[in-house]
Amino acid sequence: MRPSRFSIWCIAGLAGVCGAALLGSAYWRPVHFLDERIEADIHPESITITGTYHYKNTSVFPRIELLQIPFPSRSDWPPPFEVAAGDAKKESYSLKIFRVFGEYHLPVFFAPHGERHVRIRYSQKTPLHEGCYLITTTLQWKRPLEKADFVARMHGVRLVKSNYALETLTGNTLGFSRIRFMPQEDWIFKWEVL
Numbered sequence: 001m002r003p004s005r006f007s008i009w010c011i012a013g014l015a016g017v018c019g020a021a022l023l024g025s026a027y028w029r030p031v032h033f034l035d036e037r038i039e040a041d042i043h044p045e046s047i048t049i050t051g052t053y054h055y056k057n058t059s060v061f062p063r064i065e066l067l068q069i070p071f072p073s074r075s076d077w078p079p080p081f082e083v084a085a086g087d088a089k090k091e092s093y094s095l096k097i098f099r100v101f102g103e104y105h106l107p108v109f110f111a112p113h114g115e116r117h118v119r120i121r122y123s124q125k126t127p128l129h130e131g132c133y134l135i136t137t138t139l140q141w142k143r144p145l146e147k148a149d150f151v152a153r154m155h156g157v158r159l160v161k162s163n164y165a166l167e168t169l170t171g172n173t174l175g176f177s178r179i180r181f182m183p184q185e186d187w188i189f190k191w192e193v194l
Contacts, residue, residue: 032143033143033145036148042153044129046126049121050119051120055108055110057112057113058113064107065108069083069097069104071122072131080123081123082121082122084097085106129157130191131190132187136184136185146179147178149176150164150187151175155172159189160191161190162189164187
């Protein structure tokens with residue numbers, strides 16, 4: 001027996017639909033990065049960055065998204081000495097981070113149409129009193145953030161330079177906010193020790 005012409009057309013059609021779905025997934029991402037809040041605690045010889053990130057799964061299917069956690073790296077910026085991740089709605093940093101080929105990855109489960117608020121914290125030595133937060137990684141999501149807040153808290157230091165204009169929020173806290181934000185440059189800031 002051989003398959004009928006109808007079943008061959010059905011198989012070919014199904015293969016075409018599957019191929020189109022796979023090709024489309026390279027251009028359409030069901031998880032959207034909606035907003036972020038970045039808090040930089042600046043100390044004389046180190047910074048601690050705490051980022052809270054809001055994501056939404058727009059699909060009717062559950063999904064696991066493998067998020068890469070990029071860090072600034074130059075010869076004068078050593079890698080982070082502490083990295084932790086957790087659900088922002090809980091106090092603990094209990095999500096498992098995997099390091100593969102020197103890069104940090106965080107698997108995040110999304111329910112159908114589910115939203116997640118993820119918090120990531122890392123600390124990094126800063127021998128030159130200069131810090132960088134990689135904002136341009138937002139470009140990979142191919143859509144602007146609905147809202148982005150950035151805060152710099154000084155601990156025994158004074159900020160002397162920032163490539164984004166900062167306003168004073170409280171005595172030792174500066175910051176800036178953006179709506180529909182598609183950054184074209186990373187946030188770089190410098191300080192001096194008091």
